[in-house]
Amino acid sequence: MADYGITERGFVRKEVHTLLDEARDRAKAAFGADVDLTGTSALMKVLQVTAAEDARLWRRLEDLYYAGFLSTAVGDDLDLLGEDLGVRRPYLTSVGEVTLTVRDPLPERVYVLPEGTVLVTAAPVIAFHTTATVRLSAASDTATVGARAFVAGPGGDVAANQVVAIDPDYQAHYLSVAPPTTFAVANPRGFTGGSGQEDDETYRSRLLGRSRTMWTPAAVREAVLSVPGVVDVLLSDPLGGVDVSQSYFGVFPFDQRLFSDERRIGEPYFFSVVVAHEFARPWRTEGSVTGLFEQVTAAIDRVRPVGIHPQVVEADHIEVGLRARLVTQPGYDAQVLVGALTERLAVDIGGLALGGDVLYSQVMRALVEQPGVSDVQDLRLRRCPPVFGRITLGGVPFATDPVEAGPGENLAMGPTEIAVFTIDSALLDLEVMPR
Structure with a gap:
């Protein structure tokens, strides 16, 4: 006879036909x-x-049993x-659309409002950012663009006509606009x-991946990744493990010498945290938007021991x-084709982590x-x-011109570098030729 209820295989419930068969047997025994x-x-x-009522009860018992495990619980x-x-x-992030208008623009000038332009409401201030680049001029003085709240939660669900201006601090730092233009x-x-x-599935993954220890690389990584806007994190702990780079590694008695110098008691200990983040979010606090540097530092402070301090640095x-030449089949619109390709590449490259190379084969496949x-x-x-100069006499050379890889070559990223692709990038050069 099959076992029911809590078994080694989990919870096995009784179905209606089994319960009805048992009820028949009991009725015959009684009458x-x-x-x-x-x-x-x-x-x-x-x-x-x-x-039928007993079957419902068994299903409820099964739900109660599996509700006690992270891998199977759902809902409440x-x-x-x-x-x-x-x-x-x-909570999720509020989204919507805003209309941007330039007033009294200078003739022949194009005003570029980049992706991530900070928009604010009246007091109490709620900050939003645009999700695409906007270009305004005297000939085209109005544009509509998507926007997202910086802080997740119902506080971002503002009513119509509540977003009223570009953040003054953002405009002063990043937008070159002189009166009377506004x-x-x-x-x-x-x-x-x-x-x-x-x-449920996203939340479940967050819970299953949670570190059960207070001070480990996994705990620090989890704390940093919990900050909205953080894409990836790299930890560097020079004294946290065996230093195999020492010349005497592996050639001495383990109970007589150390792998590397120990930290002296009472001295502060520093480790590095390299943070890659969404392009639209500011690294340092600007105006009404709290910077990721401050948010990441606060998140690490909640899990770090006394005397151990993070050096939070922004990833490159x-x-x-x-650049490519595309040969297209007849009947396809060139602009629509390029738009679809750039969206596909934005998704593929946007999934890369720190140090992840941009593969030639991956782009070709897309x-x-x-x-x-x-x-x-x-x-x-x-x-x-391009890559910084490693050996130089004088200052480190840094060029603003892009570097183009050879045929079939990948774009290799350093451990602190992360690839960023935007659909309106100046590095994008797609020539479309009909077949």
Whole structure:
């Protein structure tokens, strides 16, 4: 006979047919083997109803059993397990659209508002950022662009016409605008989405990956990655393990000499945290937006021991692009084709981590898999800024011109570099030729 309930294979529930068979056996034992158990008998109807109710109870017992495990809990049960771990289900970020207008522009001048332009509401200030580059001029003085709140949660779900201006500090630092030229900002419709929360699978992954220790590389990495806007993190702990670079490594008695110098008692100990982040989020606090540097430092402070301090540094964000000639099939619009390709590349390259190389084969695959492309010629990958000079007399040379890799070559990234691709990059040069 099969085992039911909590077993070595997990929880095994009884189905309706099993419960009904057991009910028939009990009825025969109670009323005799000749009791009427046909489908139209009154007793059989009662047994069918009670078996259906018992099946519902078994399903509920199964749900209660699996609600106690992170890998199987869902909904409110998963929220309760997350609260036990001290990690509440995060809110999503409010999104919407804003209309930007330039007033009294200078003739023949184009005003570029880059992706990440900081927009604010009236007091109490709520900050947003644009999600695409906007170009305004006297001939085209108005544009509509998507925007997102910097801070997740329902606070970003503002009503229509609440976003009123570009952040003054951001404009003073990054936008060269002199009176009488000004910018007007409005959101015709309200922002939405901030009241929603992460789906079960995303939240489950966050909980399963949570470190159970207070001070390990995994705990620090988890704390940094929990900061909104952080893409990847690299930890460098020079005294945290065996130093195999020592010349005497492996040639001495283990109980007599050290691998490397120990930290003296009372001296502060520093380790490095390299942080790669979303392009739209500022590294340092600017105006109404708290910088990622301050947020990451605060997150690490919650898990670090006394006397151990982080050196938080920004990763080298390397803009990448490509040059290629595309031969297209008849009937395909060139602009639509290029737009689809750039969106595909933005997704593929945006998934790279620190030190992840941009592979020639990966880019080629994205191009040839695009419907309408019959051939790809002279593909070259580009990066800017180029690699810093390693040995030099005087200052370290740094060029602003991009470096173009040779045919078939990958773009190799250093351990503290991360590739960044934007759909309107100046490094993107796609020539479309009809077949």
